[in-house]
Amino acid sequence: xDAEITLQVDGEARRLTVDTRTSLLDALRERLGNTSPKxxxxxxxxxxxxxxxxxxxxxxxxxxxxxxxxxAVTTADGLAPAxxxxxxxxxxLDTDAFQCGYxxxxxxxxxxxxxxxxxxxWPSHVTExxxxxxxxxxxxxxxxxxxxxxxxxAYVNITPAVQQAGGAR
Amino acid sequence: xxxxxxxxxGDVAEAVRDVAAEPNAVFLAGGTNxxxxxxxxxxxxxxxxxxxxxxxREVTDLPDGGLRLGAASTNSQVAADPRVRERWPVLAQALxxxxxxxxxxxxxxxxxxxxxxxxxYFQDVTTPCNKREPGSGCSAVGGYTRYHxxxxxxxxxxxxxxxxxxxxxxxxxxxxxxxxxxAQVRVLGPAGERTVPFPELHxxxxxxxxxxxxxxxxxxxxAIDLPALPAGTRSAYRKVRDRASYAFALVSVAAVxxxxxxxxxxxxxxxxxxxxxxxxxxxxxxxxLTQDAVxxxxxxxxxxxxxxxGIDSGNGFKIPxxxxxxxxxxxxxxxxxxx
Numbered sequence: 001x002d003a004e005i006t007l008q009v010d011g012e013a014r015r016l017t018v019d020t021r022t023s024l025l026d027a028l029r030e031r032l033g034n035t036s037p038k039x040x041x042x043x044x045x046x047x048x049x050x051x052x053x054x055x056x057x058x059x060x061x062x063x064x065x066x067x068x069x070x071x072a073v074t075t076a077d078g079l080a081p082a083x084x085x086x087x088x089x090x091x092x093l094d095t096d097a098f099q100c101g102y103x104x105x106x107x108x109x110x111x112x113x114x115x116x117x118x119x120x121x122w123p124s125h126v127t128e129x130x131x132x133x134x135x136x137x138x139x140x141x142x143x144x145x146x147x148x149x150x151x152x153x154a155y156v157n158i159t160p161a162v163q164q165a166g167g168a169r
Numbered sequence: 170x171x172x173x174x175x176x177x178x179g180d181v182a183e184a185v186r187d188v189a190a191e192p193n194a195v196f197l198a199g200g201t202n203x204x205x206x207x208x209x210x211x212x213x214x215x216x217x218x219x220x221x222x223x224x225x226r227e228v229t230d231l232p233d234g235g236l237r238l239g240a241a242s243t244n245s246q247v248a249a250d251p252r253v254r255e256r257w258p259v260l261a262q263a264l265x266x267x268x269x270x271x272x273x274x275x276x277x278x279x280x281x282x283x284x285x286x287x288x289x290y291f292q293d294v295t296t297p298c299n300k301r302e303p304g305s306g307c308s309a310v311g312g313y314t315r316y317h318x319x320x321x322x323x324x325x326x327x328x329x330x331x332x333x334x335x336x337x338x339x340x341x342x343x344x345x346x347x348x349x350x351x352a353q354v355r356v357l358g359p360a361g362e363r364t365v366p367f368p369e370l371h372x373x374x375x376x377x378x379x380x381x382x383x384x385x386x387x388x389x390x391x392a393i394d395l396p397a398l399p400a401g402t403r404s405a406y407r408k409v410r411d412r413a414s415y416a417f418a419l420v421s422v423a424a425v426x427x428x429x430x431x432x433x434x435x436x437x438x439x440x441x442x443x444x445x446x447x448x449x450x451x452x453x454x455x456x457x458l459t460q461d462a463v464x465x466x467x468x469x470x471x472x473x474x475x476x477x478x479g480i481d482s483g484n485g486f487k488i489p490x491x492x493x494x495x496x497x498x499x500x501x502x503x504x505x506x507x508x
Binding site for chain 1: 170172204209219245249258271
């Protein structure tokens with residue numbers, strides 16, 4: 001069954017007709033040609049499909065496109081609109097935070113969300129004092145990035161990348 | 170994936186009518202569990218009714234000092250709420266121990282307690298499962314049982330062919346905290362509104378393992394209320410899992426200690442529902458919460474526990490693990506002289 005929806009993808013309004021079964025990930029990749037978010041597991045376990053959905057990091061494989069009619073979607077591609085890298089992207093380059101790169105767009109979007117969550121003072125599972133303001137320690141960053149798997153295991157460089165981008169703000 | 174019709178009605182009353190009128194309809198909120206089930210073939214609805222933008226996303230103070238969590242408030246939002254962090258830390262900790270940042274941004278207050286078991290056989294449509302296909306049998310008995318129940322199950326080795334057999338556990342962390350807090354679930358159904366005490370929301374398998382909760386078809390959670398706690402109440406959630414992050418609980422403990430020394434205790438990862446440890450609570454009533462008293466109370470609670478054998482060496486480890494985790498959690502909530 002078809003539905004007509006509009007998505008604001010990386011700042012551009014895109015109108016399309018989707019089958020109600022279409023995930024946001026498939027709509028972006030297969031219908032709109034934005035291959036920045038990746039399909040890893042398609043079950044919400046790997047984080048490769050992470051995008052910013054109305055400003056918050058979310059898994060596009062577990063979102064039905066039809067349920068997000070009108071939503072603003074930012075992919076890693078949209079973080080560098082005129083080819084100028086986002087501080088998170090630059091930090092990934094500076095700290096060599098990837099090898100094959102397949103998980104990287106999801107890692108980058110997740111990291112942008114993580115930095116925003118730090119700014120808002122959100123706690124995490126490893127935050128000692130729930131009523132205080134969490135610090136951007138490596139333990140905090142690793143816990144917050146645990147939903148993004150990297151088969152090359154570049155974690156030891158991803159964590160400093162997120163910290164560098166956070167400090168550069 | 171089987172085709173389905175999608176509807177986003179004008180309001181919750183219409184959404185309830187739509188689902189009630191179609192036997193094979195489901196509500197959709199955050200979608201983190203349902204969308205996966207659509208893809209796996211575990212859920213095969215004809216109609217999906219989206220309520221995410223219809224129920225409230227607000228977290229509001231109640232006149233008696235409690236807090237109302239609108240059904241569409243997200244797990245991240247509730248965990249970050251300063252009121253929850255300060256007055257109901259067991260809930261903030263439980264939420265933060267569950268899933269990942271991305272999932273918590275999507276998952277909702279109304280949806281989280283209604284997520285379904287992660288029993289591998291339930292999620293694998295090629296295997297018999299009484300919860301997914303009533304009457305087909307239980308593949309978990311004698312199979313991989315590391316994540317399965319030790320409480321609320323009928324026998325050490327239940328009959329895998331019997332239609333009532335199910336040794337699945339409820340996967341939610343949030344639900345364990347809500348059970349310990351005596352939260353109240355506000356429900357709207359075709360017959361009107363009702364309130365369900367959280368510890369009564371989930372069922373044991375009974376004679377119908379396909380039903381996780383007492384909710385009838387068409388009933389929708391619209392909010393969950395956290396009752397006020399006496400000033401000075403302390404609470405905590407402790408989760409034991411196979412990885413440091415992003416894994417379901419082997420066992421978990423939600424504990425609330427009031428200033429007059431009353432303990433409320435709920436266990437996760439051990440039963441078909443979040444397990445309110447009423448037996449242990451009874452044993453401790455009127456007693457000082459010394460280590461020995463708590464140890465004795467949890468032993469009483471676990472007296473009926475049944476380890477399940479399995480090809481992965483089973484889940485008997487959970488029984489001592491629960492006891493130790495309860496002790497450690499409660500100890501952390503007591504003043505120095507008792508611990």
